[in-house]
Amino acid sequence: MACGLALTVAATPALATDELPGTGITAQAIKSTIPEENFQTLIVMKALQRLGYTTPPIQEVDLGAVYLALGNGDADFFAVHWDPLHDDYYRKAGGDARQWRDNAFSVNALQGYLIDKKTADAHQITNLAQLRDPAIAGLFDADGDGKADMTGCNPGWGCEAVIEHQLDAYQLRDQVTHVQGNYATLMADTITRFRRGEPVLYYTWTPFWVSNVLIPGKDVVWLEVPFSSLPGEQARLDTQLPNGKNYGWTVNTMRIMAPRAWLDRNPAARTLFSVMKVPIADINAQNQAMHDGADKPADIERHADGWIRAHQELFDQWIEQAMAAR
Secondary structure, eight states, rough: OOOTTOOOOOOOOOOOOOGTTTTTOBOBEOOOOGGHHHHHHHHHHHHHHHHTTTTOEEOOOHHHHHHHHHHHHOSSSSSEETTTHHHHHHTTTHHHEEEEEOOOOOOEEEEEEEHHHHHHHHHTTBGGGGGHHHHHHHOOOOSSSSSSEOOOOOTTTTHHHHHHHHHTTTTTTTTEEEOOOOHHHHHHHHHHHHHTTOOEEEESSSSHHHHHSSSSSSTEOOOBBOOOOOOOOTTTOOBOOOOOOSEEEEEEEEEEEEEEEHTTOOOHHHHHHHHHOOHHHHHHHHHHHHTTTTOOOHHHHHHHHHHHHHHHHHHHHHHHHHHOOO
């Protein structure tokens, strides 16, 4: 695998304990319950360990509780903050006055609606608004009620608020059912229906394994939307891309978010968070490995170690920069 997931970390020069800026300091990671967020979180933790920080096991809670904990100072960093998707959560956690996210850990995270290419080509479907037509919506009816069934977003993830808003904005409430529950289970059913040759309609995001299984442009196609329309803190944003396409969602940057008060006491960690970057393609590859069965904690630990080994020189540069900032 190109990103070196199967490798192990090579020995790197040890630094004396009294030289390390994190000695005696705990750095508590927090994340949502999505297992695919563990990989990048572990990479950050392993970098902090090189700086001497003690990193307890990751706290896993619902997404809303992630931001509540950060706002209360009960956790020290979150490696998978989506900007601007989670701007409402960010504001509730204190916004820029209390939180820090001045970095670009992973860029060009995409989201949107997709349908199978066979149905798109047969019926010239290119835009979500075409589902206003009951005949088009009925193509994606999986339960016999005449409405399109769209595999959607788990409650509390942030994306569900966008979907619910857009169903109203695009006048689709009477033609489309937003199917919610366990996303992994729902997508497994969606993929099974696709493989049976049935039409499918779903929401997904990258980086994630779904687009490695249902490949955009080959198996499925992205749907555009008639105009930009987002809820809450994102309402001011235009979702049209430079190429003129509008898929209804902003291109997101995944950032490492941390309370300013903690970073003020830990300038080495602040610099580390500022310089760390993991490509979307590498996260996609690791997520695919998880989907293929390498999803145990030991597997994900090995993936993180392998990524560091494959990018050892870069990783060591991050550590050097952080050490210089203490």
